[in-house]
Amino acid sequence: MNKAKTERYRVRHLMGLGALAGAFTLAATLVFSGVVRDVIGPAYAHKEHHQEDELQIFEEIFMEYVILGDRLFHGDAELEEEMGVNLSDTGMACAMCHPFAKDTNPHEFPKFQEQMGEFSTLAGMTNWCIDNPNQGEEIDVDSEAMKALEAYQYWSHDGSVLNPGVH
Amino acid sequence: MNRKERMEQQRQQERLEEVRDALRKRELLEPGISMPGMSRRTFMHKSLMFAGGVAGLSTANLWLPIINTFDMAFASENAEGGINNFRFAWISDTHLYPEDVNTRFVEKAKRAVDEINALDPPVDFVVMGGDLAQLGDPVELRLGKEIMDELEVDVYYIPGEHDWYLDMGETFVDLFGESPWTFDHKGVRFIGLDTISRAPDYWSVTNMSPEERMGHMAGLDNSVTGPWAGLGRSQRDWLESTLNDWDRDDPVVIFSHNPLYEYYPPWNFWVRDWRETLEILRPFNNVTDFHGHTHQVLYNEIDNIRLIGMLATAWPWPYAPEGVPPMTRPMTRVDPGDHFDGLGWDLMTFQDNRVEHEYMMWRRRDHIFANRPEDNAVTKNPSIKLQPRVADRMWTGRYRGTD
Numbered sequence: 390m391n392k393a394k395t396e397r398y399r400v401r402h403l404m405g406l407g408a409l410a411g412a413f414t415l416a417a418t419l420v421f422s423g424v425v426r427d428v429i430g431p432a433y434a435h436k437e438h439h440q441e442d443e444l445q446i447f448e449e450i451f452m453e454y455v456i457l458g459d460r461l462f463h464g465d466a467e468l469e470e471e472m473g474v475n476l477s478d479t480g481m482a483c484a485m486c487h488p489f490a491k492d493t494n495p496h497e498f499p500k501f502q503e504q505m506g507e508f509s510t511l512a513g514m515t516n517w518c519i520d521n522p523n524q525g526e527e528i529d530v531d532s533e534a535m536k537a538l539e540a541y542q543y544w545s546h547d548g549s550v551l552n553p554g555v556h
Numbered sequence: 557m558n559r560k561e562r563m564e565q566q567r568q569q570e571r572l573e574e575v576r577d578a579l580r581k582r583e584l585l586e587p588g589i590s591m592p593g594m595s596r597r598t599f600m601h602k603s604l605m606f607a608g609g610v611a612g613l614s615t616a617n618l619w620l621p622i623i624n625t626f627d628m629a630f631a632s633e634n635a636e637g638g639i640n641n642f643r644f645a646w647i648s649d650t651h652l653y654p655e656d657v658n659t660r661f662v663e664k665a666k667r668a669v670d671e672i673n674a675l676d677p678p679v680d681f682v683v684m685g686g687d688l689a690q691l692g693d694p695v696e697l698r699l700g701k702e703i704m705d706e707l708e709v710d711v712y713y714i715p716g717e718h719d720w721y722l723d724m725g726e727t728f729v730d731l732f733g734e735s736p737w738t739f740d741h742k743g744v745r746f747i748g749l750d751t752i753s754r755a756p757d758y759w760s761v762t763n764m765s766p767e768e769r770m771g772h773m774a775g776l777d778n779s780v781t782g783p784w785a786g787l788g789r790s791q792r793d794w795l796e797s798t799l800n801d802w803d804r805d806d807p808v809v810i811f812s813h814n815p816l817y818e819y820y821p822p823w824n825f826w827v828r829d830w831r832e833t834l835e836i837l838r839p840f841n842n843v844t845d846f847h848g849h850t851h852q853v854l855y856n857e858i859d860n861i862r863l864i865g866m867l868a869t870a871w872p873w874p875y876a877p878e879g880v881p882p883m884t885r886p887m888t889r890v891d892p893g894d895h896f897d898g899l900g901w902d903l904m905t906f907q908d909n910r911v912e913h914e915y916m917m918w919r920r921r922d923h924i925f926a927n928r929p930e931d932n933a934v935t936k937n938p939s940i941k942l943q944p945r946v947a948d949r950m951w952t953g954r955y956r957g958t959d
């Protein structure tokens with residue numbers, strides 16, 4: 390039973406990985422249209438105690454996104470093309486002003502963001518930077534690329550104390 | 557006011573008292589008298605008031621030398637006649653891409669050149685402090701030369717890591733000559749160092765292409781390149797012999813791409829042999845190091861040596877996660893919506909054997925420095941923890957703009 394459950398996560402994860410590699414568009418269509426979710430079914434969360442390898446898979450999935458985010462954040466033209474995003478038209482990458490993601494301060498969001506003149510989430514601010522200093526094209530806040538960029542910024546600040554709203 | 561703010565305020569108050577004590581000991585401040593007023597000319601010394609902390613640097617042995625400078629800087633203004641009154645300027649970290657990739661960087665480099673040309677009286681010379689190009693591309697370096705050639709005075713070049721690791725300095729040396737170099741000008745010994753060409757070989761083992769080698773080097777927070785900043789034994793020997801015949805009380809000015817102390821090694825905000833280098837400079841009583849690479853306002857003193865961080869024209873780097881040297885009065889947080897903000901060039905004035913430095917910061921001339929923690933991005937949020945990258949060692953791609 391647990392084996393089967395583990396296998397299900399692995400399949401879902403592999404689908405995710407496949408989506409990020411070559412056949413990104415097709416797989417993404419399947420995933421987002423809900424086809425995959427309907428076939429595999431929702432995860433039956435917390436009905437059974439977790440096995441070690443399940444937890445490991447959760448962690449692996451998280452780190453996959455962190456690594457993708459790290460690459461996007463540091464300006465990886467090939468990956469951008471693969472993921473169908475254009476984060477910059479000036480040669481500027483996020484990490485040029487934010488080595489180690491310093492001063493992105495994900496633990497302070499959401500907050501009023503002065504440049505934007507509005508209350509913003511981390512994704513909103515990330516898009517503002519893509520749009521303004523980088524002069525790239527804003528991305529869907531629910532896109533794989535945004536999830537990856539968020540994952541990298543949060544991971545970089547692991548252990549920071551939450552301080553929402555602080556300027 | 558919450559608890560954190562009260563603690564911060566108390567900390568600053570204590571620090572201020574410490575400074576006052578130090579000043580009283582030197583009889584520069586009568587008991588009960590407050591600190592003298594602030595002007596741009598004295599900002600370095602007032603930087604003492606601001607808290608910060610860099611691991612490994614003891615504040616104790618840093619207090620007194622700066623008082624010395626304080627003293628001498630003021631004495632010089634009252635002195636009669638001038639031994640060596642002249643000015644020179646610094647431009648660095650223009651990080652030029654080819655013009656069709658990024659026009660803003662070109663625009664900003666040209667603005668610095670135009671402003672220096674407009675000075676009256678003119679400067680005696682200009683130093684280009686490295687990172688002229690972004691990816692070491694000959695197209696970028698030649699564009700840089702074209703822009704710098706518009707300067708109406710002599711220009712002296714030292715290399716930055718971005719100028720070097722595509723063709724290992726071939727184009728740079730071809731266009732701008734070898735480093736290190738030295739010349740004497742109006743009683744001052746000027747020395748330009750090469751702190752960037754001695755990286756440990758991180759490319760041969762994995763058979764990196766020149767573009768990949770440059771790509772890793774171009775990432776400040778990339779760990780593959782290791783501790784690449786340093787003078788190396790031969791250059792330190794050269795430095796020592798260059799100073800052999802120089803009087804210990806006469807002024808020495810050093811230009812280096814990287815700071816000659818340990819500020820933040822993970823970003824090579826240091827040279828790895830800074831202890832040995834400072835040891836060579838220690839016998840001299842009037843030494844100033846002007847450095848690029850850090851793209852931010854920085855000030856430090858170690859023994860007799862002042863070390864001053866210069867502005868970039870391309871983009872500002874954030875302050876290091878562990879804070880700034882205790883003597884640095886932090887700059888105001890920059891506005892990412894304004895691509896001129898926090899950037900600019902530097903103007904140095906020599907008067908009676910003392911060099912005074914001024915940040916020619918665009919958009920911020922009257923509020924370069926920030927007092928409130930909310931405004932300076934150093935003490936802003938003490939609850940931050942940061943960890944280094946994860947993908948730099950698996951990344952084999954190329955930076956944007958390389959293709």
Ligand SMILES: [Fe+2]
Pocket residue numbers: 649651686687716849850851868
């Ligand atoms: Fe630089």
Ligand SMILES: [Fe+2]
Pocket residue numbers: 687716717718813848849
């Ligand atoms: Fe540099």
